[in-house]
Amino acid sequence: MLKTVATAQLQISYEESGEATGWPVVLLHGFPYDIHAYDEVVPHLASNGARVIRPYLRGYGLTRFHSTATLRSGQQAALGTDLVELLDALYIESAVLAGYDWGGRAACIVATLHPSRVRGLVSVNGYNIQNIAKAREPANAEAEHRLWYQYYFHGERGRAGLAENRREFCRLLWSMWSPTWRFSEATYRQSAVAFDNPDFVDVVIHSYRHRYGLVEGDPKFDEMERLLAEMQPIRVPAITLEGSDDGVTPVGGASESLRYFIGRHENRILAGVGHNVPQEAPLEFSRAVLSVYKRSED
Structure with a gap:
């Protein structure tokens, strides 16, 4: 059932499934995807007693800002704050958090700071918190070419290109990042509707500029960004997932980040899977969520 709830900056639109009294799990999508990435994950979790929450991130779907004056920030602290405030608004004391890309970043932030x-x-691709202080240091050529879209967004040509061709552009990313996933046009169109959000372009552009220190963030999040810069470890029970065919972060690309997991942690590599793990491998993703839930009960 599609619902809405108010936080400090947003009216968040989210889908809720399962029993209202079930154990809560929040499933968080990435860029450029939406809550439909979890369509096949939800039944597995709900049948195992979960109350499943799937929010549209800021800039996606029917999620809206309360005020036209609010900076359309896509910085990592904004995503983390939105998630904490969503839990507060839904009166959820604690939950299993699961996500990838932007959503995995929000989940890692809350796991670290709260x-x-x-x-x-x-979390897909390990510890997703951005080390902004090191963002301007070049990586090797193999890693750099995978991030071409981020550098494209650093200029106004990139902003205009995303605004004018968002459907075509995002579909290209789906294909490049999941080269072995044969998704249908109907599947893509179902998610692409979420990119028609009036704040989508502004939030995306701000995200990819802020992470490189090219623009200022929202002052509301300055203190959280300071804490995130410390790159604190994650101590909660965790499973990280890697797709063997991920076109953004190849297998092993997140290996250095795994040292930040100092609690009960397991890394799983999924053969034949690209970047959009929950939609490409819903059973494996569901099993990971159920595993960490059971560990939390031990």
């Missing part, structure tokens, strides 16, 4: 709110964590 571990009492997190019963367990599933």
Whole structure:
């Protein structure tokens, strides 16, 4: 059932499934995807007693800002704050958090800074918190070419290109990042509607400029960004997932980040899977969520 709830900056639109009294799990999508990435994950979790929450991130779907004056920030602290405030608004004391890409980043942030709110964590590509202080240091050529879209967004040509061709552009990313996933046009169109959000372009552009220190963030999040810069470890029960065919972060690309997991942690590599793990491998993703939930109960 599609619902809405108010936080400090947003009216968040979210889908809720399962029993209202079930154990809560929040499933968080990435860029450029939406809550439909979890369509096949939800039944597995709901049948195992979960109350499943799937929010549209800021800039996606029917989620809206309260005020036209609010900076359309896509910085990592904004995503983390939105998630904490969503839990507060839904009166959820603690939940299993699971996500990838932007959503995995939000989940890692809350697991790091508010571990009492997190019963367990599933994160694709490891520790997704951005080290902005090192963002301007070049990587090797193989890693750099995979991030071409981020550098494209650093200029106004990139902003205009995303605004004018968002459907075509995002579909290209789906294909490049999941080269072995044969998704249908109907599947893509179902998610692409979420990119028609009036704030989508502004939030995306701000995200990819802020992470490189090219624009200022929202002052509301300055203190959280300071804490995130410390790159604190994650202590909650966690499973990290890697797709063997991920076109953004190849297998092993997140290996250095795994040292930040100092609690009960397991890394799983999924053969034949690209970047959009929950939609490409819903059973494996569901099993990871159920595993961390059971560990939290031990």
